[in-house]
Amino acid sequence: MWTWFYQLASPPHFYRMSHALVPWLLGLSLVLIAVGTYGGLVLAPPDYQQGDAFRIIYVHVPSAYLGSMIYVTMAVAAGIGIIWRIKLAHAVAASCAVIGASFTFAALVTGAVWGKPMWGTYWEWDPRLTSFLVLFFLYLGYMALRSAYDDLAKADQASAILALVGVVNVPIVKYSVEWWSSIHQGPTISKIGMPSITGDMLWPLLVNIAGFTLFFLAMLCIRVRAEVLEREFNARWARELLRGGAAGGVN
């Protein structure tokens, strides 16, 4: 198991392995998203209260879930990078930031669009909304700090410390709806055994969450590949690879 772990952490090995992985991840995620979106927009019945407007959950919930999940991934990768000094982990953390910020932004925008017909306002200074906005700012701060350092090794370490400190916000986002009385509705699907949503509304959502997650993994692989190549462009394996032909196409 450990040799597998060390192999994965070696940039050339990761580069070779991920090359085969990306098309599968991407293809599967697009299929799932297509199925889930069709199920959500066409097959699912309209909500008895919210009508057709509820259908935005098929984008909003996966985005919001990924927005916070990617932050945790980023912090864990940053922690691994800083503790075991694994360069690949830092590359993963750095690649997570842009993707996570994009999903967080998507969740904020779709939430605003949803809020207008449901709550009568695009934005409310409410615990869930505000803590999610803070999450977005944390991503921006992380990226700003990285780009401020010229030295890559220092940028890795400094941004890793910041990512770990920022983790305190994630539970606040998660539980804000339960801790404070919030305008945001409570969790719908995570109530184990008794989800407060009917099956034909639920399955497209779950399919879309899986699809979005795979899409994230595909994007992550692509970004980490680029990041690794940029960091190791002077190493022998990278030079051979680049001399061999088109940068992405060679094993």
Added chain:
Amino acid sequence: MAAGPGQVFAAVLRRDLQVAWRRWSDAANPALFFLLVVTLFPLALSPKAEFLRAIGPGVLWVGALLATLMALNLLFRADVDDGTMEQLLLSDCPLPIVMLAKTLAHWITTILPVIVVAPVLAITYHLPPEALPTLVLGLLIGTPALSLVGSIGAALTVGLRQGGALLAVLVVPLMLPVPMFGARATDLAVAGEDPTGLLYLLGALSVLAAGLAPLASAAAIRLGID
């Protein structure tokens, strides 16, 4: 002979206070800045007593946050520039203890004056006298959390040229709960209700920050110095 953590803490604290005392004009700046920020609002918005009483607690807390932010730039700057920090890193002093002492000294010299000015400004905002103890107590309990969280940002940006704006982007999101609870506590006191719960919450934030922030800023300051 290695000094114990308590001795290190006391020595660093005494030394930093002494240095600050000899350059006291630096220490006066945050309070002056706080005064100006708080003065802006009645002039820019509306001088009506009702309105000022409503926004007063929030303005005072945001002013305290901004003053902290402004002062943070100088938290480690002088020590890094003249090599003191390097000597501290080379010594066998436990670095988190050093950072904790430095942050406390910085809080005493820059934020304590702000807290002294705050009740006077609160009166100009027509806050009732009964609310002033809550305001001052809240600031005393809550602002250490601001300085401690800020010390992480200050340590992360100390080696960078354009530190100021970046520092704000890094630490303000993490500081947000403090003025939120602090202003709410003062609001309750203005309305004649019991703010104890929120004051406890502020205290909890400060204790949490005192336990964790020095570890992060110690790790960060090592990076800033080659």
